[in-house]
Amino acid sequence: MKLYVFYDGACPLCVNAKAALNRLDVTDCLVWHSIRDPRVYEVFHFLNQIDAEGAIHALEDDEYVYRGFAAVRRMLKVMPLTKPAGWLFALPGMERPGDVVYRWIAARRPVKTDEAICHDGLCQVSAKKERIR
Template structure:
């Protein structure tokens, strides 16, 4: 079973990030599904909808879920093109810096990219 990345399909930054990660994923390790599509196909999931919109969720074959910074570093580790960038993210205590940076970017995502969300879907 592949890892499943749940992202906000209405967010411009999330969609652009997904495109980049998919290009890096030459081994096809991660299946990207918008949380909106996932909810339609699977009914309500175990995660609160607001939490799903706040950060990337990576569902592992074991049933465990990684969120935010931990999900991103796991996705980066799966690609031969990006695993070198992922390795420093596994140094002990790096998550103490990485998680707040991830949350700040996610919280301010409507400010990134020139195409802002016209309908307000990027704001949390």
């Protein structure tokens, strides 16, 4: 089973989170796509740029779309090493605080204004300042 994950490749926090999750993904079930790649919107028609910039998205079985905290929780549930954390986040009462924390972090994440693409935790150095979204 593959889970297609749509993340912000111009966000150092997002790129670092991707790298950390890749180290834990021993079964290679996560397939990553940067929302800064315009081809993503041509291939995955359900995704629009405004929504994608607001939260991480995950697509499972070409049918189920998860957004924000639900996407993070689903990623954790599909990887064997993180499955316990995924089930912990699925306990009754965890969704609301999880959403609140996710939205707080997402609203304050740094994004490179020149839309530099980061790969494997390395980002282009730019003279432009980062902005906080």
